[in-house]
Structures are given as C-alpha cells and as structure tokens.
Amino acid sequence: MGNPRFTAACRERGWHTQLDVVTAYEHHATLLGEPATITVRQVRRWQSSAPGWPHTLSRRVLHAMFGLPLPELGFTPPHTARQPPLPGRPGTTATEEDPVRRRSFLQGVLGAAPLLSPLGRDHLTAALANARRYSDQALVAHLRNALDAAARTDGRTGPRHTLPTALGLLGVIDELARDASSPVRRELLALGARAAEFTAFLHRDAGAPPQTTAYFHDRAAEWATFAGDTPMHAYVLLRKAQATDRDDATRMLDLAHAAAHGPWTLPPRARAEALQQEARALALTGAAPDTVARTLDEAHAALDGAPPAEPPTCTGPLCAAYSLDRLMAQAAISHREAGQPARAVDILQRHLGHGTFAPRDRAFFTAHLAGALAAAGEPEQAAATGLSALSLAARPGFGQALGELRRTASQLRPYARRPAVRELRQALTGLTVPPA
Template sequence: MGGQITGHLGSGKAIRWQTGQGAGYGEGLEPGVPMPEPAVGNVRFVAARTRRGWHTQEDFVEAYDAAAQAMGERARVSVRQVRRWESGESTWPNRDARRVLQALFGCPLDSLGFVRSRCPAGRSGTELAAQLEAAEGVRRRTFFGGVLFGSAPLFDLAALEHLTAAARDARRYSDHELVAHLRAALDDAARADGLTGPHHALPATLGILSAIDGTAREARPDVRHALLRLGARGAELAAFLHRDAGAPAPATAYWHHQAKEWATVTSDGAMHAYVLLRQAQATERPESARMLDLAHAATRGPWTLPPRPRAEALQQEARALALTGAPVDDVTRTLDRAHAALDQADPVSETATCTGPLGENYTRERLMVQRAICYREAGQPERAVALFQQHLTPQFGTRDRAFFTAHLAGALVAAGDPDEAANAGLCSLALASDARFGQALAELRRTDAALRPYLRLPSVRELNDRLNELAAA
C-alpha cells in the first residue's frame, strides 16, 4: 500500500513522495495510545543526532525520510524505530537503514553506538560481510544502483537538498521549457565543478539526471528523445565527477554505461564514441592495452567524431601506445594525426559549455601539454619538460593547471631535477587541495613516490608532509 507523505529538506520547502512498505518500515503508534519515552541506552546516537540539529526524534525521522527518498530507498522509519535505536534494543540496523544512516552521518555505524549482531555458526564475520555485500550489490539494480553505495559520505543534508532540487523544480516547466532548463542546470553544475570541485557538483548533477530519467518516462516522443540526448551528456559528466571524487570504480563504469545506452537509443553515434574516449581516459595506467583498445575504437567505429574530440581521442591513443612500450616514432606519428584533425576544426567558441559541441574546449595548447604527457610516458622526460614549460600557461582553468603541473612535476623527477619537481608539485597541490581535484592529487602521489629517494631535500620533505596532512584530513 502506498501513500503520500510530506517531508522537508534543509531549505524548509515541502516535498512530496510516494511511499511503499518494505524491510525496515517502522510501525506507527495506535491512535490515542502514547508511547512512553524509554531510557536512553545509545548515547552516541543521541549525541550525533542533536549535534546535527535534529533535536527531537520527529526531526530525525523527517530528515531520514528525506534522505531515503533522495537515495532511491523505499523504506522509511517511524518514531518508534528511532526510540528502539536510542534505547539500545535494536543492535544493528537492516541494510536499507544502514545506507541512509551512513549518508546522513557520514561515519561508520559502530561510531553511532550500534553493535553488530553475532555471526551465525559456521561463518566468520569476514565471510558473512562478503556475502551481505554481494547480496546488497544484486539488490541495488535501480537508477542509482551502485552509485551512492561506497560514496555516501560525499553527501550531507545540504547536498541531498541539491540532489532533489532539480527533480522537484522540473515539474514547474512545460515540455518546451524543460529541456532548456535542465541543459542550463547541467552547464551550471559543470562550471561549479571547475571552481569548487566534484564533491560540490556531484549532488546537483545526480539530481538533474534523476529529473531527466523521471520526466522522460512520461514525455512525448520528441521531448523524450531530447531529454535522453541531454542525459547522455549528464551521465558522462557524472562518470567524470565520480572518478575525480575518488568514488569506487564501479560508480564511474555505471555512468559510462548509462551514457552509452542513452547515446545509442537516441542514435547519437558521436556521443557514443566520445564516451569510449572518456572510458579510455578513465583507464588506469596498468591497463594500457584496454586504454589503447578504447581510444582506437573511438576513432574507428561505426561513427564519426567531430574534429576536436577526434584529435583528443588520437592523443589518448598516442599515450596508450607509449604506455604499452611502442616505439616513440609511432607515438609521434599518432600525435601528428591528432594535430591534423584539430586543424580541421571550426574556431573555438568563447563560451564553451558542458552541453555544447563535443570537445568544444579542446585547443592546440591543450593538445601540446597532453603531447608532453605522452612523451613523459614514452620515457623522454626532457622533451616533456620543454613542452610543459612552453605551453602550460595561466589560460588553463584551475583544475587543468593542477593536473598538468602535477605531470610536469613527475617529468622533472624523471629528468633528474628533484628540487624543481617538488616545487612544481607544491604549486599543483596549492591549486588542487581545496577543491580536492582527485586526478591531480593522484598524479602528485605518484610524483611523491618517485621523490622518496630525495627526502633529504627541504622541498621534497615539504611536499611529502603536505600530502600526508591532506590525506589525514
């Protein structure tokens, strides 16, 4: 049996959602029968609740239900269930409640005073946890399946409000306005990422995708087509944000798959190829053969990439060739093909956006610094350093400067200049630390590992200390 409940998120604005019964749905009080307040046995939970501003059990139920809705969970809790948690009668929440509680508090349940149940005879705690985790993965085959799991601490109540805002606001627009509204919102989310990092942009992006997925189900065919084409762009952005935020690899893979599905059903072959390129870029260095296959497929499949993303895909293919140990002449020839493709492109727009032409911001300067990365991977660090120093200019945004400067630091180490490498690393860290640009920080950790033999140098020790401090924070 389903009904409608009105709840609130941080803004104080009412939202409505459909409810349904399921595991963990708390029982309600019988009319006219008051429930006595039990003695508090789980003081950690009560303290954590009140620190976050949920001063009554009713306040917490309201916040819990709003978070559950935002996460796609059907189960809700009642005041009675909260009383049980706080009295210590309920030792370990069920799996639905665990996900929501971890999202709300951003910490392990053990630190909230919950006690794990004893394992059934014949199974160790590790074995049982593995089996429960596997069952959880099978169960979460929903629109957000596998996405929030493992990365829930990215979200607090303010973030959850952003996540649901797009879906709530979408109802205000007519079919003709809706696509434009969501496109503008997606562009805003991408700009926010460039300024403040993926942790701030991710909830808004997921909210937009939720709105697209929900409204497309009932939209006219032409509107549905436009929504899903936009959805492919948004899903690709979500994959990028998840990777940069350090979410588990399956989350990034999920959104790449969703982007390709929507690109395929809307006959957007160029977008399908572009996602293959993005998959190649998200592939880790040890999997260079897979990186090469994906980049190769992006330029040679049954589709045609526009000149700018085609140049980017060829550059990625050159990097993969370098990583697989191909001769440097092969790397250079592939990079020259990338430059030839870029020469065929139309002039760059002054207002490049996430939803504009594919690869709209791929410029010659960007290709030149990525050429430097390819030479670094090909074992020619001096050549890489020269290109970085010539083409890594302030025209790049903060994220890009942090990432490319981290690569410059790595090339300087390989070229035998550890002091300059550490100084470049410190510059990159200053750009990346506040916004937590994950890919730049990953490159800095790689550079830091290469600098270990030079820890006697003050600059190297400082970089190592600051990276350790950031990791601890």
C-alpha cells in the same frame, strides 16, 4: 526473496558484496559532508524482505548513491498501506507507484538541484506530476542550463560540492524520460547521456571506486545509443579510456582507438583528443616513439581542420573548447610515458606559461610537469612544482591532480631527506581530502 530491487541496483553499480555497499555508502556520505558510517548488518537489513524506511541522513546518502526514489529500491515509506503488486512491476504496490514515489523523488531531487531557476523548478514540479503533458523543449532547456551551471560550479569548487546536484539532475532526467512523449524523450535521453558522463567524471575525480565511474559511463553510452547520438557514444569511449588505469594500457588503447576510428564521425576537436589519448596508450604499451609521434601528428591534423573554438560547456558541441595548448600538454604526457621526460618538461613549461587553462587542468598538467621533472633527475624543481600544483588542487579536491602528485612523491622517495621533497611529502600526507 529478500529485497531484490536493492540488491539488483547494487549489482548494477558494481557493488557485489555487503562490504562493497558499506564502502560506497561511506564514500557518498563523505561527498555530502556527512560523517556517516554503516555496518554490514545494516546492509543485510536493507537486503531483507523487511528493509524498513531509512532515517533522514540515510535517505539522503542512498539517494546520492543511486539517484532513485527509495521506493524504487524496495523501501516502504511509513504509513503506506500494502496493496497487491502492479502488473509487470514485482514488489511495487499501487499506493507506492505514483504519489508516494514521486513525492519521495521530489523531496530528494529538488533539494539536490538548486541550479534550476524558479521558473525551471515550477516547470519541473509540473512535469514530474504529469511528464507526458508538461515535458517539453522548454523544460529540457532549463535542465540543460542547470547542467552547464553545475559544470561551472565544479570548475570552481571541485567534485564533492557538485556531485549531489549532478546526481539530482540525472535522477530528474531519468524520471521524466520514462513518461515523456517521443520527441522530448529523445532530447531528454541525449541530455541524460551528457549528465551521466559528467557524473562519471565527478565520481572519478572525487576518488570513487572504478566500478562506480564505470556504471555512469555505461549509463551515458546506453542513453546516447537510445537517442541515436553516435558521436556521444564515441566520446564516452574516449572518457572511459581516460579513466582507465595506466597499468591497463591495452584496454586504454582499445577504447581510444575505437573512439577515434569506430563507425561514427567525431567532431574534429573531439577526434583530436581521442587520437592523443590513443598516442598515450601506445606509449604505455611500449610502442616506438615514431609510432606515438605519428598518432600525435594525426591529432594535430584533426585539430587543424576544426571550426573555431567555442566556450566550454557540458551540453554544447563535444570538445568545442579543446585547444592547441591542451593538445600539447596532453602530448607532453605521452612523451613522458614514452620515456622522454625532458621533452615533456620542455613542452609543459612552454604551454603552461602562456596557455589559458581552467584551474583543474592547470593543477593536473602542473602535477604531470612535477612528475616529468622527477623523471628527468630534477628532484628539487619537481618538489617545488608539485607544491605549486598542490596549492591549486588541495582545496577543491581535484583528485586526478592529487593522484599524479602522489605518484610524483613516490618517484621522489630516494630524495626524501631533501627539504623541498620532504615538504611536498608532508603536505600530501597531511591532506584531509580522501585520496583519489
């Protein structure tokens, strides 16, 4: 029989072979700043009927990978007596089910959720001991504040520093939602959908395999459905479209169109972003420029009908901070994909010049400006702009911006002997951040 819990958890996340698990383990170890590697032989042992109890470092990495207590993955803590399995929970013993599982969970999660206030941590500890009694709106508010703080941290330091915290918070929400009373459970699931979508975004920006990002997107959509939050379900479709590779433009178009036109009502700013993503997908599928332009006009109309913008948060109204400058910058990407690089250059230069962008967004759009300049036949200016984007993206490891810069460097290969181009290519080659 082996260890069906571990095997099932791997397959849920898209890791279907032992080598997939090795790759995912090493990726998460890198995110945690640990130079850890494992072999296929170790994975085979974890999949066996006697997986043992992983050592401290492996426990930390496995928790980051799965966001679950290790006993829920089929591992047995030392000195735990084996008892008959509990009804309906194959492989789970009475000894494991409550005190050991929760103690393991607390050790893994509270250390990964430092953004909770002391009061919030005390409240969480009590709730994990008795979720039905202590899970309430005040605890949801603590978790909401911690998730917003994690998002702010990501904006400053990048995804690799934030992922352990995000996974910890996601694990807390998952654990509490199992036993919370109905009204609070619905709030926890709605918050969990936001946390899962944020975790998917971090994984994508950190260069995780696509199936890892897809797993957390699917978790977000599932929890949004359970919570009755149909706008959030649509928003996850938008984020899936944004995470879709440009070589799979038909799927990107299907996702963006469903987000914008499905059986739900997105807030105006979120609808504007979904429509601009649809415009980009149309450009990638070879639609006529007029068709792309009409869809962008719909995006502008949606934004024009939106209430005043609010400060960006991870848990507030969807796309509450989405602005005209951001819409224009994204529209420029659509024009670039439609074979109009000069128009993209003009729009990006104007809006990057006066718009207010978060560091990640500025790095990302500046990288696209470099690519548009390269496509417009301006290799020196493209390389200089690329170096500017690299200075914003390298240290925090903003993977989407770095991916665009690598694409630009590939475009500039015919000009590789020019000093500025050579400098950009060498700088990208020398990066210690894993590629996105």
